[in-house]
Amino acid sequence: MSTEVQQESKPTDRCPFDLEQGQRALLDSGVIGSYDLFGVKHWLLGSAEDVKLVTNDPRFSSAAAAGIMPDERPGWFSGMDSPEHNRYRQKIARDFTLRAARKQEEIVVRLADACLDDIEAAGPGTDLIPGYARRLPSQVINDLYGLTEEEGAALEAKMEAVVGATADNTDLEASARVLGEFFAHALSLVRAKRDQPGDRLLHRLAEAGDDEILLSEGEATGVFAVLLLAGHGSVQQMVGYCLYALLAHPEQQAALRANPDLIDGAVEEMLRFLPLNTLGIPRICVEDVELHGQTIKAGDNVIPLYSSANRDPGVFDEPDTFDITRKPEQHLAFGHGIHKCPGQHLARLLIKVAVLRLFERFPDVRLAGEVPMNEHHGQFGPVELRVTWGAAA
Secondary structure, three states: OOOOOOOOOOOOOOOOOOOOOHHHHHHOOOEEEEEOOOEEEEEHHHHHHHHHHHHHHHHHHEOOOOOOOOOOOOOOHHOOOHHHHHHHHHHHHHHHOOHHHHHHHHHHHHOOOOOOOOHHHHOOOOOHHHHHHHHHHHHHHHHHHHHOHHHHHHHHHHHHHHHHHHOOOOOOOHHHHHHHHHHHHHHHHHHHHOOOOOOOHHHHHHHHOOOOOOHHHHHHHHHHHHHHHHHHHHHHHHHHHHHHHHHHHHHHHHHHHOOHHHHHHHHHHHHHOOOOOOOOOOEOOOOEEOOOOEOOOOEEEEEHHHHHOOOOOOOOOOOOOOOOOOOOOOOOOOOOOEEEEEEEEHHHHHHHHHHHHHHHHHOOOOEOOOOOOEEOEEEEOOOOOEEEEOOOO
16 A cells, blocks of 8 residues: 655644654555655655665665666765675775764864854854754864865855755756756865875875775765765754754753763664654665555665654654663664665764753753754754753843
């Protein structure tokens, strides 16, 4: 069976911690949904079992899904299967290990404190989204790639243009044009870093160095673009959403304040509970597959719904309850299979530091008004998060 699921690309009034209504119905009914993306029909799979299937079964290919990437892009490894995909993941592997993330903790803490200095100076009523949830990840990511502040700001503007163009999923031509402009800008940075000394990630992508894996200029640009588009905006939204979750659940915040050692589990529970990733990266079915009484035909596009899978009652007890003492090791917030997010360890570190430093710096921080939510294509999160502290007015 199948059902049509509607997705929004605009400010929304739905509960900020609930699944989108259509996806909730999909999960509850156990059927397959359908969704029109850029004029192309996609099947939606929402249970944890189905999401694991589509992300780890060779009958579902990650080769760029029809209608999404009209032109072949070298290095675009999120749209590749093994063994082609493996070469690019190996090139970036050392920069995204747990050990590499831990080595960055000192700089993340220092940058977080600098952000909080400015928030304190601005005074109660300050919006945490631009000055903390967006700024902190941007600075850390710029350091990872070896970008100057000016280079990072210009690149982020290009990425925001891509997000804006794809928010309206009806104009594929306009989206392709803006995406092309983004690729051109990324290529200019690859060329610039190729001629500069350095050992940051973009320097190593841009040149051969001592690595055994050599990338062409186009491949280096493609890898860089994938990492940015998949990880930059999402980790910014993730940090802001996690801060909001704890500010909106005072009993959970109090438990964490009383026992900061709960932070690692709290991060995992926030990743599971928050419906940030409303759509996963599409796959293509390469042979007919029967699922829940429905035939997914060869050539059909399929999208895994990670946030829905993370609320699967077959995997998690009381899945709609936010509980930072839970041990949600099986969550799928970062995907599954060979395409599992390479930046997961850095994302966890950013959330951990952002949360702990905010609550340590402002012991009585609290929300200062309503929190508007916005649903861009594939992601859901707060667009404004105003807080106050000190004595009540």
